[in-house]
Amino acid sequence: MTIQYIETTCIDTGDTTWVLVSSVLVLGMMPALAFFEAGLLRAKNSQSLIVQIFSGLVTLGFLWNLVGFSLVFGDDVGGFIGNLKHGLLIGVDYTSCHPSAPKIPVAAYSLFMSMFACITPLLMTGSFAERIRFKSFFVIMVGWEVLVYYPVAHWIWGGGWLAQGDIVVLDFAGGIVIHTTAGVGALVLALLMGRRRGFDKYHGEFPPSNLPLACLGAALLWMGWFGFNGGSALTSGSLATSALASTQIAACTSGFTWMVCSWIRDKPNSVSLINGVIAGLAGITPASGYISSQSSLVLGIVLGLASYGAVYIMKHKLRIDDALDVSSVHGLTGIIGSLAIGLCAEKSLNANGADGAFFGNPRQLGIQLLGVVIAGLWSAFWTLVLALIVKKTLGLVIDDEEEEQGLDLVEHREYAYHNLFFFGEEKNETQEEHRSLLRDSFIAAADHYSQEFGSINETSYGEH
Helix, strand or coil: CCCCCECHHHCCHHHHHHHHHHHHHHHHHHHHHHHHHHHHCCHHHHHHHHHHHHHHHHHHHHHHHHHHHHHHHCCEECCCEECCCCHHHCCCCCCCEECCECCCCHHHHHHHHHHHHHHHHHHHHHCCCCCECHHHHHHHHHHHHHHHHHHHHHHHHCCCCCEECCEECCCCCCHHHHHHHHHHHHHHHHHHHCCCCCHHHHCCCCCCCCHHHHHHHHHHHHHHHHHHHHHHHCCCCHHHHHHHHHHHHHHHHHHHHHHHHHHHHCCCCHHHHHHHHHHHHHHHCCCCCCCCHHHHHHHHHHHHHHHHHHHHHHHHHCCCCCCCCHHHHHHHHHHHHHHHHHHHCCCCCCCCCCCCHHHCCCHHHHHHHHHHHHHHHHHHHHHHHHHHHHHHHCCCECCHHHHHHCHHHHHHCCCCCCHHHHHCCCCCCCHHHHHHHHHHHHHHHHHHHHHHHCCCCHHHHHCC
16 A cells, blocks of 8 residues: 655644644653653662663664654555655655644654654663663564554554454554553563562562652653653644543553552552553553543543552562563553453544443454454563573573672663662662661761751651
């Protein structure tokens, strides 16, 4: 199938501006993801995660410009993949429009979609954090992009076989193309890599190194997600407004659900709050341009309950070490949101969509299920193949001694928080020793200020 571009009269400046702004917002989500995940890891592994995210951003961005756009949005070859007509972005100019984005320059469309291509494999970094070799990560990331992301994106967004004839899988901003594929891949990698040392001691919930940094990352992700979902309207009108509203509704509702659940179990905490918000954002992604505000509210509750329960089952019952719960917070929610389209979608909200089962079209639910199953199986297969090849050739997981030292030092010879800052000399204390030293320093500081300014309750410092 040959794609015919539209001439210069197609360009709408308002729509173009919105998509360009959205591109910048989504770009900001990648350093935000780095901050979010690094803050939730132990200090000795924080910098390694940041290196993975930034190296992924530049590598996958280069790959997209080289062949990615063409393989996803080039002329269809048998419903499976695009051709190489637009390799090196040839023909991707500033004055014509792509049929999928008929009111903005095709170059703006490529820029916007490149952000999705970059962030998708990087979502998996949270599952294998603190134990993968960098060279192994690099090979898996590039291979996964070519073998998983490009084909699935073409099938659903690029005019492939899941977007032809009577079978049109709906995915507004990436619940299947992004979150389902990355979530399934994350689960496969977590199972292959096994558990980190000390998993049972902490039930998989290792003490985070920098919660304020994690919260900052979550806040920036939340902000960027408006460009992620709203920009996928590819127009600045009512559809973008609907997507933005649904995004905020689901994020707040899911975050509130997580807060209540954590409060019932123990106490409300920041980790639950930010994970709940991210779960809501991931889950509403595929449906944000197809469902009403009321449906988004209900979906937010379902996403919160499902993801919270899944994290507990994965860590405490199945003892699967998905370090930062990618399979539950992204994968499961992406699947639920994608299936919700088949129930709650309303064609009156988006003329390019379809009605769901609640509005007289139960067939759409079956189509959505087909898309989820195929994308999930495709991702699982190729993730497993890539991981096994890398395991046999390069080695997949660091050894126990390297894990004790931390990836920052072993893989990158860097520190996120240099030990000299705290202790005056280089040491490799365990996490408990580190916490003990910090606690003692707080108590000493309390004693000092007590003498100078009055009594300070030493016990309160000791508890932290």
